[in-house]
Amino acid sequence: MTESVISVERNKELESVDNLIYIDKTPFTAVTEGKAEVLFPSSHDVFYNPVQEFNRDLSIAVLKQFARDPPKTKSKAKLANSSENSDTPGISVLEALSASGLRAIRFAKEVPNLSKVIANDRDTQAYLSIQRNVKHNKVENIVQATNEDASLIMYKNRSYKDRFDAIDLDPYGTAAPFLDAAVQSVKDGGLLMITCTDMAILCGNGVEACHAKYGAVSAKIGSCHEMALRILLQSIESHANRYGRYIVPLLSLSVDFYVRVFVQVFTSPATVKESICKLSMVFVCSGCGSFYLQPVGTKTITPHGQKYTPSVGPPIDRKCSICGHSSFKMCGPIWSHKLHDKVFIQKTVQHIEEESSLYNTSKRMVGMLNVVLEELEDFPLFHRIEQLSSILHVKAPSSNEIRSAVLNAGYQVSLSHTSPTSLKTDSPPEVIWDIMRAWANMYPGKKTFELEPSKTIMSKESSIEVSFKLHPDAEPKSRCNNLLRFQINPAPNWGPKCRATTSVNNDKLEKTRSKQKSKRKEKAEENHKENVKRMKGEENDEISSENCK
Numbered sequence: 001m002t003e004s005v006i007s008v009e010r011n012k013e014l015e016s017v018d019n020l021i022y023i024d025k026t027p028f029t030a031v032t033e034g035k036a037e038v039l040f041p042s043s044h045d046v047f048y049n050p051v052q053e054f055n056r057d058l059s060i061a062v063l064k065q066f067a068r069d070p071p072k073t074k075s076k077a078k079l080a081n082s083s084e085n086s087d088t089p090g091i092s093v094l095e096a097l098s099a100s101g102l103r104a105i106r107f108a109k110e111v112p113n114l115s116k117v118i119a120n121d122r123d124t125q126a127y128l129s130i131q132r133n134v135k136h137n138k139v140e141n142i143v144q145a146t147n148e149d150a151s152l153i154m155y156k157n158r159s160y161k162d163r164f165d166a167i168d169l170d171p172y173g174t175a176a177p178f179l180d181a182a183v184q185s186v187k188d189g190g191l192l193m194i195t196c197t198d199m200a201i202l203c204g205n206g207v208e209a210c211h212a213k214y215g216a217v218s219a220k221i222g223s224c225h226e227m228a229l230r231i232l233l234q235s236i237e238s239h240a241n242r243y244g245r246y247i248v249p250l251l252s253l254s255v256d257f258y259v260r261v262f263v264q265v266f267t268s269p270a271t272v273k274e275s276i277c278k279l280s281m282v283f284v285c286s287g288c289g290s291f292y293l294q295p296v297g298t299k300t301i302t303p304h305g306q307k308y309t310p311s312v313g314p315p316i317d318r319k320c321s322i323c324g325h326s327s328f329k330m331c332g333p334i335w336s337h338k339l340h341d342k343v344f345i346q347k348t349v350q351h352i353e354e355e356s357s358l359y360n361t362s363k364r365m366v367g368m369l370n371v372v373l374e375e376l377e378d379f380p381l382f383h384r385i386e387q388l389s390s391i392l393h394v395k396a397p398s399s400n401e402i403r404s405a406v407l408n409a410g411y412q413v414s415l416s417h418t419s420p421t422s423l424k425t426d427s428p429p430e431v432i433w434d435i436m437r438a439w440a441n442m443y444p445g446k447k448t449f450e451l452e453p454s455k456t457i458m459s460k461e462s463s464i465e466v467s468f469k470l471h472p473d474a475e476p477k478s479r480c481n482n483l484l485r486f487q488i489n490p491a492p493n494w495g496p497k498c499r500a501t502t503s504v505n506n507d508k509l510e511k512t513r514s515k516q517k518s519k520r521k522e523k524a525e526e527n528h529k530e531n532v533k534r535m536k537g538e539e540n541d542e543i544s545s546e547n548c549k
């Protein structure tokens, strides 16, 4: 079939969907999720990934809270005068990469106060599917299907009067190519909801690819999933800054095989100047994994106002003061400011709990968001308990034991939602290694400390008195309350799905896709094993009621 024949046939198909009054369900597979029922012509024509229901549920919960009570950093008066605030009641949403239209239809049916939702996909089969599903769900008054390139539709709507209140980007792999358009076509105070599934790149496999896409160097470190979030946020901020805009993250999550961030975008060239202080480079010791942040810039207050200068560094000596190793990896820049707005999250959780029957994944949402609420806000990245102990070749302390030791030493500690064995703290790395040294002396492993880096670490004197006595704050509330904090994913269906196939595939394309598919399958199986391993670290321990106040 030639291209022109295909396009004539597609146009006929488009017209035929447009003229239909109702949809005959018989030739389709119907999938119900939330309040929407979507029809798929075959399992492969249009993209649908059932394991992304959590992503969609969460987006609905966040969008609902945003529509009800958008956090404001500007005065109400200023917002009211803004030329971007139209008189139309309700908020406008663009789902720029919509596939079947499921997410957009769920927005229309489940989020009150929406004036319009544009469900866009450049793929013709997807566009047909959106049209069909919009009709089938009777949301034509709110959802409009469009068949354009995602960036193009955003650029077309970047003038003040046309900007969207919220934009959802849920691409295959990276969202990087869409960021420039997205930061320009969202209103002042508007919401960007962005997914990236290229976790390998964001987590240190292919630093050059990460730099090319996101303008930052990633690293394979224990806290790489939090670093992935911070690299993405840094990238959105940098795109926004070019247009006198800046971001305020409301919620930043690493989930299963992807990251999902919800950020507000504001316009203020004065605040944009602060960005240089919200970004940091990270130095990671190649011997013991200790990490140090170096802000990209510093703000000083002078008698004549504020001054921004490059920060003075590096923050470490050439030789690691802990293990004596003399090489540090430098990564970043990362977003080193807050990842979340906890007041906003608190309200979102409250709403999810009140309406839990509306979401299939409410238990997981509440569990994960409670861990987020417990996260220490101002201390980027973290140690992993099993990595600390493997460097000294000793058994790992339980999370309660090591958390107690940190608290007994006078420092704060929390989990990160990105790992059940995370140890996030405000203590300097020296204190963590004092604790691990004391632990290794109490429970030496079979291996002696003759090799580096354990040799140097164990030869040092501790600067603090270490106590593993159970501290009353060691057990996180989310665990005492038995919340579903870290979910082990079922192996089948788990992972990013392949792109939808179209009716004009050639053999070469098919081969590439099947190669990609088996690669993804391998990766998903690997990730699943890793996840189960991580989970065993903590969630399977008995919770002792005496540890819970």
Ligand SMILES: C[S@@+](CC[C@H](N)C(=O)[O-])C[C@H]1O[C@@H](n2cnc3c(N)ncnc32)[C@H](O)[C@@H]1O
Pocket: 047, 048, 049, 052, 056, 096, 097, 098, 099, 100, 102, 103, 120, 121, 122, 123, 126, 148, 149, 150, 151, 170, 171, 172, 500
């Ligand atoms: C991962 S799927 C979206 C899934 C959907 N958001 C959901 O929740 O079910 C990505 C979609 O983006 C579409 N797409 C890819 N590149 C695009 C572009 N440049 N412009 C518009 N659509 C695009 C694909 O056709 C595909 O349907």
Ligand SMILES: [Zn+2]
Pocket: 285, 286, 287, 288, 289, 290, 320, 321, 322, 323, 324, 325, 453
């Ligand atoms: Zn070191």
